[in-house]
Amino acid sequence: MSRSYLPHWVHWLGSPPNFYRFAGAWRPWLMAAALLAAVAGLYGGLVLAPPDYQQGDAYRIIFIHVPSAWMSLFIYVSMAVAGLVALVWRIKLAEIVAMECAPVGAAFTLVTLLTGSLWGKPMWGTWWTWDARLTSELVLLFLYFGVIGLYNAFEDRRRGARAASLLALVGIVNLPIVHYSVQWWNTLHQGTTVDFLDPARSSIAPAMLWPLLVMALATHLYFFASILGRTRTGLLSLESGKQWVRQLVSEAAP
Amino acid sequence: MAGYRVAIDAHAGTACTALLRRDFTLAWRRRGELFLPLLYAVIVTALFPFALGPDPVLLGRIAGGVLLVIVVLAMLPALESMFRADLEDGSLEQWLLAPQPLALLALTRVIAHWLTTVLPLIVVMPLLGALLNLPMNVLPVLMLALLLATSLLVLLGAVLSALTAGARRSGILLALMLLPLAVPVVIFAAGAVAAAQSGMPYLAPLVWLAAALVLAIVLAPLACAAALRIAVEA
Numbered sequence: 001m002s003r004s005y006l007p008h009w010v011h012w013l014g015s016p017p018n019f020y021r022f023a024g025a026w027r028p029w030l031m032a033a034a035l036l037a038a039v040a041g042l043y044g045g046l047v048l049a050p051p052d053y054q055q056g057d058a059y060r061i062i063f064i065h066v067p068s069a070w071m072s073l074f075i076y077v078s079m080a081v082a083g084l085v086a087l088v089w090r091i092k093l094a095e096i097v098a099m100e101c102a103p104v105g106a107a108f109t110l111v112t113l114l115t116g117s118l119w120g121k122p123m124w125g126t127w128w129t130w131d132a133r134l135t136s137e138l139v140l141l142f143l144y145f146g147v148i149g150l151y152n153a154f155e156d157r158r159r160g161a162r163a164a165s166l167l168a169l170v171g172i173v174n175l176p177i178v179h180y181s182v183q184w185w186n187t188l189h190q191g192t193t194v195d196f197l198d199p200a201r202s203s204i205a206p207a208m209l210w211p212l213l214v215m216a217l218a219t220h221l222y223f224f225a226s227i228l229g230r231t232r233t234g235l236l237s238l239e240s241g242k243q244w245v246r247q248l249v250s251e252a253a254p
Numbered sequence: 255m256a257g258y259r260v261a262i263d264a265h266a267g268t269a270c271t272a273l274l275r276r277d278f279t280l281a282w283r284r285r286g287e288l289f290l291p292l293l294y295a296v297i298v299t300a301l302f303p304f305a306l307g308p309d310p311v312l313l314g315r316i317a318g319g320v321l322l323v324i325v326v327l328a329m330l331p332a333l334e335s336m337f338r339a340d341l342e343d344g345s346l347e348q349w350l351l352a353p354q355p356l357a358l359l360a361l362t363r364v365i366a367h368w369l370t371t372v373l374p375l376i377v378v379m380p381l382l383g384a385l386l387n388l389p390m391n392v393l394p395v396l397m398l399a400l401l402l403a404t405s406l407l408v409l410l411g412a413v414l415s416a417l418t419a420g421a422r423r424s425g426i427l428l429a430l431m432l433l434p435l436a437v438p439v440v441i442f443a444a445g446a447v448a449a450a451q452s453g454m455p456y457l458a459p460l461v462w463l464a465a466a467l468v469l470a471i472v473l474a475p476l477a478c479a480a481a482l483r484i485a486v487e488a
């Protein structure tokens with residue numbers, strides 16, 4: 001008999017009914033924490049932080065734009081990791097998590113592009129320009145759309161999830177290539193202002209930095225809460241014939 | 255043990271030759287279809303002067319990029335059916351059961367596909383270039399860039415085609431999936447053409463394309479094999 005090197009709770013959580021209950025218990029708390037962090041971050045960013053010496057108040061869109069941009073990449077990586085787990089160990093739960101990441105990630109990417117466009121109009125005088133970062137973000141949006149489209153193109157949802165997971169993995173190899181190739185091609189976007197590896201090099205004032213980080217925390221919490229909720233629904237629809245779902249439904253409507 | 259290895263390798267060679275011969279025979283039996291991408295490319299090329307006006311200077315300036323995009327678009331419809339027929343008639347299951355590595359068979363199919371559907375597009379480039387007044391000194395660079403870029407795109411497209419082989423509808427979906435992968439390829443191919451057109455050194459982007467092609471020849475068949483397994487195991 002082969003010995004498992006994973007702790008027991010990993011196996012426990014991988015079972016759909018257990019995860020369903022776990023996600024239901026954690027989701028409200030995560031969502032509440034996300035809302036609290038968002039209120040604090042937005043208050044700090046929109047009210048407490050001083051106006052920028054160059055951009056005035058227009059820069060304040062950064063508190064939406066930058067956390068969304070971070071999330072658009074973070075969610076893509078999460079999706080690819082879940083997809084890898086789904087492909088290698090064929091865990092049903094990982095397939096659902098990977099596929100439920102895609103619409104949330106696409107939404108954050110869209111928010112990044114729209115807020116960037118709103119910010120670009122007063123700063124650069126144009127809604128859209130074929131700058132390196134903008135183009136990479138647009139390509140990222142198409143990658144998300146490809147994953148969503150491929151997942152929905154199959155009758156058999158598990159097969160669709162596996163095909164789309166492989167596409168997500170191909171995309172993650174492609175993403176840095178796109179990033180560097182468009183940078184070589186054209187660049188206008190401002191450089192990085194927050195450097196986590198070397199805080200001394202960050203060129204952002206502390207009064208602006210903390211709301212930004214709190215907003216980043218809020219978007220992460222929102223993402224986790226939203227994934228838990230979406231995975232619950234996904235589990236219910238995929239396992240709709242199973243005993244535990246029937247039991248759940250009969251308990252809810254006796 | 256060594257003799258065993260040699261025997262396997264010899265069989266791999268035979269299998270690849272057989273597969274190539276089969277694909278060429280099938281393509282020859284349906285040779286009318288081989289002209290469709292060519293016809294598409296000629297028609298789209300002919301539309302540009304109507305849309306932009308027949309000014310030879312303007313056409314000559316945009317010809318390189320336009321032809322590049324036309325070739326990418328003309329490749330798309332054929333890509334979709336790269337593995338579909340084999341999945342439907344069960345040949346793909348035989349590929350999986352065959353003792354030869356699936357990735358090798360997939361690579362053979364990619365080569366056959368490139369030779370039958372993409373090479374003709376590159377061969378007619380001088381004609382299309384003449385229609386759009388492409389400068390003569392740019393033509394060889396464009397053709398070289400296309401040789402590298404289309405090979406790369408067919409390798410990447412094979413992975414996507416294998417992924418969509420079992421899907422319901424895939425025409426637009428394949429285009430949507432290929433676009434993000436095609437962006438770097440188009441950038442470097444167009445970079446080489448633009449550099450040649452303005453009399454600058456154009457070798458660097460071509461070498462980048464060649465490096466990417468070498469990488470793709472190694473990695474894409476492996477990804478393609480994984481995708482084919484997902485398509486078959488339903």
